[in-house]
Structure formats: C-alpha cells, structure tokens
Amino acid sequence: AQSVTQLDSQVPVFEEAPVELRCNYSSSVSVYLFWYVQYPNQGLQLLLKYLSGSTLVKGINGFEAEFNKSQTSFHLRKPSVHISDTAEYFCAVSYQTGANNLFFGTGTRLTVIP
Amino acid sequence: KAGVTQTPRYLIKTRGQQVTLSCSPISGHRSVSWYQQTPGQGLQFLFEYFSETQRNKGNFPGRFSGRQFSNSRSEMNVSTLELGDSALYLCASSLGQGRRDTEAFFGQGTRLTVV
Numbered sequence: 001a002q003s004v005t006q007l008d009s010q011v012p013v014f015e016e017a018p019v020e021l022r023c024n025y026s027s028s029v030s031v032y033l034f035w036y037v038q039y040p041n042q043g044l045q046l047l048l049k050y051l052s053g054s055t056l057v058k059g060i061n062g063f064e065a066e067f068n069k070s071q072t073s074f075h076l077r078k079p080s081v082h083i084s085d086t087a088e089y090f091c092a093v094s095y096q097t098g099a100n101n102l103f104f105g106t107g108t109r110l111t112v113i114p
Numbered sequence: 115k116a117g118v119t120q121t122p123r124y125l126i127k128t129r130g131q132q133v134t135l136s137c138s139p140i141s142g143h144r145s146v147s148w149y150q151q152t153p154g155q156g157l158q159f160l161f162e163y164f165s166e167t168q169r170n171k172g173n174f175p176g177r178f179s180g181r182q183f184s185n186s187r188s189e190m191n192v193s194t195l196e197l198g199d200s201a202l203y204l205c206a207s208s209l210g211q212g213r214r215d216t217e218a219f220f221g222q223g224t225r226l227t228v229v
Contacts, residue, residue: 032216043118043204043220051216090157100147100208100218101170104157
C-alpha cells in the first residue's frame with residue numbers, strides 16, 4: 001500500500017534558524033512528489049514539486065527539497081526561517097495517474113519563535 | 115486568472131440532512147478532485163472527475179458522491195450526514211492530462227459543521 005510519512009508532527013524553530021521537515025514515502029513505482037503549505041483557514045499552496053531530473057528542487061519563499069530515491073525521502077529545507085513561515089506543511093505523492101490524485105502525509109506544524 | 119472557487123465557505127447542517135458543495139475550477143482545467151481534511155484523519159482523497167466522468171475514487175462510503183458538468187464545474191454531495199463528516203472539504207483542479215498535468219491548485223475550502 002502506498003503511504004506518505006511525515007516524521008514530525010510539530011517543529012518549533014527560532015527565527016533566522018535553519019529548518020528541515022522530513023518526508024518519506026513508500027512506492028515501488030515512479031512518483032511525483034510535492035510539498036504544500038496551509039495557513040489557518042486557507043486551502044493549500046504549492047511550495048515545490050519533483051517530477052524528474054535534478055534531485056534538488058527549489059520552490060517559493062526560499063524553500064528547497066531533495067529527492068532521494070534510495071531512501072525514498074523528500075525532505076524540505078529552508079536555511080533561515082521567518083515568522084511568516086509559521087504554518088502547516090504537507091508532503092504529498094502522486095503515482096503518475098495525474099497531478100490531481102494525491103496522497104498526503106499527516107502534516108508538520110512549523111512554529112517560528114521570535 | 116481566477117483561482118479555484120468553492121462555495122459556500124461555511125455550512126452548518128444537522129445530522130441526517132444532506133449537503134451539496136460546489137467547486138469552480140481554473141479556466142481550462144478539466145480535472146477536479148475533492149479532499150476531506152479532519153484533525154484525526156488528515157487530508158484524504160475522496161474522488162476525481164475528468165471530463166464529466168469519475169476517474170479515481172478514494173475509500174469513502176457511498177454517502178459521498180459527486181458529479182462534474184460540461185463546463186468542468188463540480189459538485190460534491192453528502193447524504194445522511196453524520197457528526198464525523200464535520201471537516202474542511204477542499205477542491206483542487208488541474209489540467210487533467212498530458213505532460214503539463216503536473217500541479218493541482220486548491221480552493222480555500224468549505225468548512226462543514228454537522229450538529
């Protein structure tokens with residue numbers, strides 16, 4: 001069965017410190033990988049995506065992620081966080097049946113402390 | 115260009131009633147999917163419609179149904195509401211086919227409360 005695991009449900013970090021949010025997936029086939037962010041009472045906004053090619057993917061707001069096929073991971077990183085980065089972050093996978101059939105992880109609540 | 119529009123934003127219903135939620139996708143998008151978000155179960159895929167046909171389906175009971183119209187707008191219906199159906203329902207749209215179908219765009223959601 002396909003699954004997406006986000007290992008940390010909550011991550012507190014001080015402002016201007018680096019952060020890594022972890023994501024692992026299970027799949028025996030090729031996948032598309034995504035990170036979405038959700039602010040309170042809002043929908044989901046795409047941060048970045050991995051489809052193929054370079055394993056280091058850069059997204060919006062200074063975020064980047066690295067696809068590691070051997071470890072089936074897609075961890076999200078930012079070298080210096082801001083207060084405005086406080087939000088819920090979701091890792092998602094599509095099994096190439098299309099971009100609109102997504103399996104999500106349980107989310108990581110990132111809290112940036114001033 | 116306009117984003118994905120969901121109406122209404124908030125709903126309160128009583129157990130046993132039924133409810134219909136609406137989603138207007140981005141112009142040109144032919145795929146519309148629905149997701150349920152709850153604190154306990156997280157984000158779960160309900161179903162996807164493409165060109166008026168259900169293309170994929172998640173693991174939800176038959177009380178949850180949907181449809182898509184020729185203009186790609188979609189509706190989701192939940193019959194015989196239960197307290198556990200209280201959730202944020204998110205709609206997402208994408209191109210739906212081809213090599214450019216690489217991103218789903220989400221609406222702001224409909225917050226359904228069942229009392």
